[in-house]
Amino acid sequence: MSRLIRNTAILAKTEPVYGVDAVPTGAANAMLVSNLSINPLNAQNVERNNIRPYLGGDEQLVGSRYVEMGFDVELVGAGTLGAVPAWGTLLRACGFAEVVTAGVRVDYVPVSTGFESATIYWYDDGVIHKGLGARGTASLKLTVGEKPVISCKFVCLNGGVAVAAAPTTELEDWQIPEIVLDANSGNLIWGATHATATAPALVGGDFYPSQGLTIELGISTPFQPLLGGESVPITERKVTGAVQLDLTAAQEVAAMAAVLATAKTSLGMVHGTVAGSRVCVFMPGVQRIEPTKEDLNGARMCGYKLLINPVAGNDEIRIVTSF
Template identity: 35%
Template sequence: MARRYYRKLAVLAKPEASYGADATPTGAANAMLMTDVTVTPIVGERVSRDLLLPYFGDQGFVLAGTYARIEGSVEIAGTGAKGTVPGYGALLRACGLAEIVTAGSMVEYKPVSAGQESVSIYANLDGVNHVMVGARGSLSVSLTPRQIPRFRFTLSGLLGEISDQPLPAAVFTAFKKALVVSKKNTTFQIHGIAPAMESFNFDLGNQVEPRMLVNAESIEIVDRKTSGTTVIEAVPLATKNWYATALNSIAGAMLATHGTVEGNIVEFQSGTVQVGEPTHGNSQGVLTTSLPLVLCPGSGDDEITIRVR
């Protein structure tokens, strides 16, 4: 019996032309360079038979509403050339983000509230291939100094075929080496100041619902509430009064930029960020302020823009 290994994994993802129709991703064109991947082959509800019999014992169950799930992280980096779609673009599109390409300049991803795309995902765990179609999900982002920044994706898809298949020859040329978060590589601005930032993260906050009906099964994104947190060094009130900002429900702009060379820059921008209740902390003896963030739409579907340029 052949032994299979945990670290031998290939994940492929490709946008679907129509919902739930297998887009047949390939290793040459659609491989995802990921880390910390978890594949849940079957998610479902156990429906008990609950039979009344002349003797005790569990009569078993029937699995209902089955689908599959994959979680994993992708390094945040550019493409090497302005206006080129990043290798992870398909995963962003599966999270309810529209892809807008400006040739020779940039690729932007902005949330949409209708017509969200779906992807087909193949997850090959050392020779056993798990197919998911109609996959959609959500993402989070983490920027922490001295660490590689990453997208964290959680995607659910309709259960496709599970079969023995050889690992595909995965091509990762669309993925560039990531830079660590640092003063040299990263800048952060919020509400008009550029504080010393210890961490920034946000969660796109899609509400993802597997909808399993007669004649219709799908994975739906039915709502979105984007939130986050940043930990910064505490500043005098004359520099920024975060208490008044929170008490008066003042919204402001936020921009996190990672990378300095054109072709390898990724930005996270929001024009309407509300700050919640500030709390204090201690980092290496330095007073810090932790700010919960709510990223609100300004004129609709614009609470966050992910820009690769």
Template identity: 55%
Template sequence: MSRYSRNALILAKVETTAGVDAAPTGAANAVLVANLTINPLKANNVSRDLVRPFFGGSEQLVGTATVEVSFDVELAASGTAGTAPAWGPLLLGCAFAEATSAGSRVDYTPVTTGLKTLTLYYYDDGVLHKVLGAMGDVEIKAGIGERPLLGFKFEGIDGGVSAATATGTYTPWKKPLVVTDPNTGDILIGCTYSAGALSGGTSYPSRGFNAKMGNSVVYTPLLGGDSIDITNRDVTGSIQLDLTPAQEVAMFASVKANTTQGVGFTHGITAGSQVMVFAPNVQLINPSKQDVSGRRLIGFDLRMTPSAGNDDVRIVCL
């Protein structure tokens, strides 16, 4: 009987105790994903390297091992202001904290302590892979003319493989708007953030926005207990801007002066369905000339550094 790759299901739930199965269910913890991949046994195989009086290799022994799972989810708010989106638990597993302002917004900000781990269940058309103590990295993908995505890559401890099936409920997952001028608007550079609003700065036409948290996800094998940890964060990104000659000259001067400034944008047009991204301390580096269908755009890499600490980047659902 044939098996099909699209007959797959991801469940994710925050663990009460790191590495202890949180027992996610299809009714409460299903994740609506795209571009799903798994490395079911990322093993450090140990060769026996035996000396024998004939040619031939030696078998390898499976040593320490983890499981890697990667997927994208659509970046859309919950539909109700002040209600956490369905992808919130995934961000918690990437060294973020969640703060809810009732009836107003939900803020996600990076943390250095009190990090959360996830239990992931990966159902692959009749086979269940359990991934425990999972932590990961996340990338914001908001390119013009595309649906906005959060790209996740998790690593966790192998919790076993068994024959099993399940179904998922996807009601909490909302349909996103494509990144367009009416839906998203301009990038703001030099802006500030307060209580769910961006203010100040200069707006620039752009090709969208990309940022990767750059979490250092580390597996530490120990006798008595393996673990996955996030040990550092280095947020980077990129933008392409449509600049006037005067703006390009000013931007190059700011690059040479190592200037840092706030960068932000808001995607969505109705309350409850908006997502804002803001970084307070962004350095534009590596300017490049970009040809987009004959139009001259200027590209920059971004370095998003902390200002007061644990504020490298903020994701807000409004």
């Protein structure tokens, strides 16, 4: 009988000690995922290339090896004010600190030291792949007409593969997201300030109709095959994004002037209408580059790529949830 892709369970747990199996469980650490991909053995094979008195191939020796895993999770809060969302472990393994304001909100902010990691168990209908010391990158997709998602890609130390049945998973903590629509999502607000004292609020600024927002966290996580110290370090972070805006002629001309002047501005968005499940994304230093002309059902849209840079350091993006 064929094994089924849908018979998949993914568990993820933050590691207290890097690369040491944190032993995630189905009851406490199950991920609700979609859009799966896995490379169960990315190996740097080595040719033997021996000379023999006849033609023919030779074996390859399996060299340094690691595991790659990718999947999407829904971008929605925990459903309770100030509660950690079920996907928090994943952002922590992408170089973000988790800052909890009890009963109010949870913030995820980038860090440049003290990186955390995760153990990921991937149960594939009878087979378990273990990824240790997992670190990675992600993209945020808040596109009109679609569900909001975090698309994750992890590089992991090879923790082995074995025959194993998937555990019973507890997914009650995963809330149902709201589709990115005008009724559910705040506008993209340019030039606003971000109030951080209590619940997040975007104050002031201008907004234009848009097709939403996509953000690439741009985190580099190369596998380092060192003797006695294999690891997946975080070595760089370059956050980028993209938008498509419905601008008046005057607004397009003003935006072009900002592009030519290398001007930076803030950009923020709040999504969701249910208290405890909302999400806010705020970036204080955004530069628009590479303007394009786009067609949306015959209407003129103006597209821009975004360079999302730090202002004071470790502040280029803030993701706030559960408020």
